[in-house]
Amino acid sequence: MTIMITGAAGQLGRLIIEQLRQRLPARQIVAGVRRMEQAVLFRELGIEVRKVDYDLPETLDEAFHGISRLLLISSSHTDDDVRLAQHKRVIDAAKRGGVRQLLYTGFAFSQQSTDSSKPGNVHALTEQAILESGLGYTFLRNGLYMDFLGVLGLKEAISSGQLATAPGEWRFNSVTRADLALATAAALGSGESGNQVYELAASRTWDFADLAEVLTEVAGKPVVHVQDASVQHWIYTWLRKLDTASTSGDLERLMGRPVTPLRDSILPFIV
Numbered sequence: 001m002t003i004m005i006t007g008a009a010g011q012l013g014r015l016i017i018e019q020l021r022q023r024l025p026a027r028q029i030v031a032g033v034r035r036m037e038q039a040v041l042f043r044e045l046g047i048e049v050r051k052v053d054y055d056l057p058e059t060l061d062e063a064f065h066g067i068s069r070l071l072l073i074s075s076s077h078t079d080d081d082v083r084l085a086q087h088k089r090v091i092d093a094a095k096r097g098g099v100r101q102l103l104y105t106g107f108a109f110s111q112q113s114t115d116s117s118k119p120g121n122v123h124a125l126t127e128q129a130i131l132e133s134g135l136g137y138t139f140l141r142n143g144l145y146m147d148f149l150g151v152l153g154l155k156e157a158i159s160s161g162q163l164a165t166a167p168g169e170w171r172f173n174s175v176t177r178a179d180l181a182l183a184t185a186a187a188l189g190s191g192e193s194g195n196q197v198y199e200l201a202a203s204r205t206w207d208f209a210d211l212a213e214v215l216t217e218v219a220g221k222p223v224v225h226v227q228d229a230s231v232q233h234w235i236y237t238w239l240r241k242l243d244t245a246s247t248s249g250d251l252e253r254l255m256g257r258p259v260t261p262l263r264d265s266i267l268p269f270i271v
Contacts (some may be wrong), residue, residue, distance in 0.1 A: 001030075001068050001069060001191055002028055002030060002066055002067050002068050002069070002071075002073070003020065003024070003028060003029055003030065003067070003068070003071070003074065003188050003189075003220060003223075004030040004031075004032050004050070004052075004063070004064070004067045004069070004070050004071065004144070005017055005020075005029070005030070005031060005032060005071045005188075006032040006052050006054075006070070006072055006073050006090065006186050007029035007032070007033075007034075007044065007073035007076075008032050008033050008038075008049075009031075009033045009034070009035075009038035009039075010073065010076070011071060011177055012073060012105070012159045012177050012180065012181060013025070013031075013073055014178055014183075014216050015178055015181030016071070016125035016181045016184050016185055016188070016266065017029060017031060017042070017074075017178075018181070019181050019182050019185030019186075019187045020088075020189060021045065021047075022043070022185075022187060023063040023186075023189040023231070024189055025043055025093065026046035026047050028044070029047050029048070030047070030049070030050055031047045031048070031049045031103060031171050032050055032051075032052030032063055033049060033051065033052065034050075034051070034052065034053050034054075035048075036051055037125075038051065038242075039129050039269050042081050043258045045205065048263075050063040050224060051063060051064075052060070053068075053088035054075055054089060054090060057084065057089050057092075057093060058070045060089060060093035060094075060097075060188065061093050061096060061097060064093055064094055064095075064096075064099055064255070065097055067094075067097065067099050068099065068100050068101065068102065068186060068270075069099070069100065069101045069191075070090075070099045070101070070102050070103065071095050071103045071104075071105070071184070071188060072090050072091075072094075072102060072103065073105050073106070074087065074105050074122070074123065074126070074233045075087065076102070076107060078191055080122040083122045084125055084126060087104075087122075087126040087129065088126075088129050091126075091129050091133050091135070092133075094135060095133050095134070095135055097234050098191065099135065100135075100136055101135070101136040101137070101138060101192075101193060102135045102136065102137050102138075103132055103137070103138040103139075103140055103184075103187060103188060104126060104127065104130060104137070104138075104139055104140065105140050105180075105184070106123035106124075106126065106127060106139055106140070106141045106142065107121075107123045107140075107141055107142060107242075108141040108142060108143040108144070108199045108200060108201040108243070108246070108248070109199060109201070109242075109243040109246045110123040110124050110127075110141060115138055117147075124139070126127060126142070126204050127139055136193055136194075137193060137195050137196075138187055138195070138196045138197075138198070139181075139196070139197045139198065140183070140184055140198050140200055141197070141198060141199050141200055141201075142175070142180050143174055143175040143180070143199075143200055143251065144172060144173065144174040144175070144201070144202030144203065144239075144242065144244050145175070145176075145177060145200060145220065146175065146177075146265045146266075147173065147177075147189075148174065148235055149174075149211075149234060149265075149266060149269045150190065150269050151235050152165070152235075153268075154215065154266060154269050154270045155270055157212070157215055157223055158193060158215055158218075158219040158221070158223060158270060159220065160222045161221055161223055161224065162224055162225075162226055163208060163212045163215065163224070163226070164200065164224045164226050164231050165208050165225065165226075165227060165228070165231055165236075166227070166228070166229070166232070166233070166236040167227040167228075167229055168236070168240070168257075170207055170239070170244075171205040171206070171207050171210055171244065171245040172202075172205055172206055172207070172244050172245075173201035173203065173205050173244055173245065173246060173248075174201075174244070174265075175200065175201060175202055175251060175259055175260075176259075176260045178260065179251060179255060179259050179260055180200055180251070182254075182255045183198070183200055183250075183251050183254035183255050184254075186255065186256075187254060198248075198250040198251070198254065199246070199248035200248070200250055200251040200254070201246065201247060201248050201250075201251060202247060202248075202259050203247050203248065203249045203251070203252055203258075203259065204211075204247055205244075205245055205247060207263050208225045209225050211224055211225070211262065211266070212224055212225035214262050214263045214266060215270075218263065218265065218266070218267070218270065219270075232251050233254075
């Protein structure tokens with residue numbers, strides 16, 4: 001079994017490879033990168049590196065030769081039409097190259113998106129393209145990254161004693177990249193050939209009151225949550241388009257342990 005991770009030089013890709021190295025010999029892992037200068041660390045670890053550029057189909061046919069399990073980490077392009085076209089190039093090349101199992105990192109509960117402005121979102125449409133390809137598939141629908149906390153001003157909340165957020169019934173099933181990487185490595189290394197769908201979100205949600213309580217604990221001083229209509233930030237508009245409240249036990253089952261606690265998850269944003 002030879003496994004390739006596309007987007008291997010990205011934050012999630014590097015973490016997945018780190019986890020895979022604990023499960024499989026380096027010779028079974030192939031790192032797909034867009035720029036070969038990103039390959040130094042992987043080569044030092046004995047991992048083969050191949051050029052994978054979603055915009056250059058000729059790199060894909062060569063890169064996927066001999067790959068049995070391919071992880072397509074979704075494109076980070078800001079235009080969803082471009083992202084979908086990139087994903088379809090990978091899917092087509094995977095089929096031509098004889099890949100047996102295609103794993104795709106979409107978004108948790110993307111089929112339930114509340115954004116009615118589009119007939120489908122890039123993740124749902126990519127999954128549909130994979131289904132139509134006839135390839136064996138595993139859909140790894142990643143929960144909301146904890147990274148969104150980085151724009152909420154947690155340090156300022158600790159300093160002022162007040163966590164001010166836009167009004168709303170906010171609940172979050174968010175998870176850390178490290179947890180997602182552990183679960184993804186488990187799915188990649190399992191060798192399962194059957195079609196699978198995993199909703200990789202937390203098994204229980206938290207709200208801003210919970211966050212204020214954790215900030216209080218970490219800071220050793222009171223931090224209260226208040227809803228303030230004057231708080232304006234693009235993050236709230238974006239969050240309202242997503243299903244951030246549905247839960248699943250899939251992530252914990254793949255990891256074999258509970259998700260990282262909220263207290264530990266926020267530490268990178270307040271130190």
